[in-house]
Amino acid sequence: MQPLNWGILGASKFARLFMGPAIHAAHGARLAALATSSADKAQGFQAFCPDIKVHTDYDAMLADPSIDAVYIPLPNHLHVPWTIKALEAGKHVLCEKPIAMQTSDFDQLIAARDKAGLLAAEAYMIVHHPQWQHVRDLVQSGEIGRLVHIAGRFSFDNRADTENIRNRPETGGGALRDIGVYVIGAARFVTGQEGSDISARIRKENGVDVFSEIGARFGDATYSAYVSTRMHPAQEMVFHGEKGLIRVVVPFNARVFGEAQIEIHKANHVGGGTVTTHRFPADDHYKLQVEAFVRSVREGVDYPCPLEFSRGTQAMMDQVFEVARDL
Structure with missing residues (x-):
């Protein structure tokens, strides 16, 4: 089975220290790309993933046909629009919490997920x-x-x-x-x-x-x-x-x-x-979160934290x- 190719939308400190290494280490996943305009920030990811491709803007990442899924660690107010843009670009999405700013946002997220037929979820790791x-x-x-x-x-x-x-x-x-x-x-x-x-x-x-x-x-x-x-x-x-x-x-x-x-x-x-x-x-x-995401995408296993659960929180x-x- 081919690994799920991941891209990270934004070079946040949390992505560099935790989620980037987790994607890189997870079974069935491959950290393939990073979107950032900062060469200095990209170096932190290249230190543990030397072959990572660096896109200089977010739209270029979403247009990359080699990327199957994106992880979004952007500031909270950007989560909903970029999750929807990624789904519309044909990418599965794991977005940092809180994935939305209010409950009504989930109507858009769930509709976009269902229309795309892809997995979109909040990165609620616990x-x-x-x-x-x-x-x-x-x-x-x-x-x-x-x-x-x-x-x-x-x-x-x-x-x-x-x-x-x-x-x-x-x-x-x-x-x-x-x-x-x-x-x-x-x-x-x-x-x-x-x-x-x-x-x-x-x-x-x-x-x-x-x-x-x-x-x-x-x-x-x-x-x-x-x-x-x-x-x-x-x-x-x-x-x-x-x-x-x-x-x-x-x-x-x-x-x-x-x-x-x-x-x-x-x-x-x-x-x-x-x-x-x-x-x-x-x-x-x-790492367990990434592996659960991969199983859901590749094997059709129910994801433990669907958008409906996050909506309740x-x-x-x-x-x-x-x-x-x-x-």
Whole structure:
């Protein structure tokens, strides 16, 4: 079977450090091209993929008949138009999250995907990680009994990087769009349910949200989470049931923030407790994401994170923005 030839639309730092190497390493994939007008930025990709073809503009990449799929790491506000342009050019698309700025954008994306008969998806990598698949299976099988509460947090501090696209409203910045998708999407993925009874408080700086506190329900379980781009780095998800608790130690940046681990806390018959830890030291969710994409394209396997799933996360995020009170 021929490998899926990939092109990257834009030489972002994230693409250079993570997704470019993941595509290059993934089974069934070949990193073939990069679109950038910057020779300096291209060198960073040539360092690990010497044979990569460099296009000097995005349209030239889309016109390249040798490219089967494109990965789009552009600023948030450019995701929808370039995803649609790539589909219209006959390319499969994996686009960075958030793939859209509001739920209504998904109507255009899904229509373009269906018209082209190609795969288009958001690069929501955590659902491809075995730690999250294991957590979902444990919770849904009743391992911790009835789920009572879900808690999440994700934060880092980028206040010093004033030109960062995450700090600029015109590029779709803000903590919710950048990392809120993780604490929201993780709860949706594990429970298989949608959030309801949503409440929120948001603090903004220079037109972007830098701290958001969210309350909700997922079925019978209550939910609380916060995200921030103005706090000491932290991340954690906890699923607390009547008969046990599951703690996801490094839920979102596995192998970068630390080792992926799941702690399963259970009571024992003598009144004490036990903690069972499952470790996932070697799994690269970026590489696994690319391989899942390739299988879907080449073998017709259902993709684990279709646009319909991403649409649900965006719908909850839209509700958070709508009901939020200012801090």
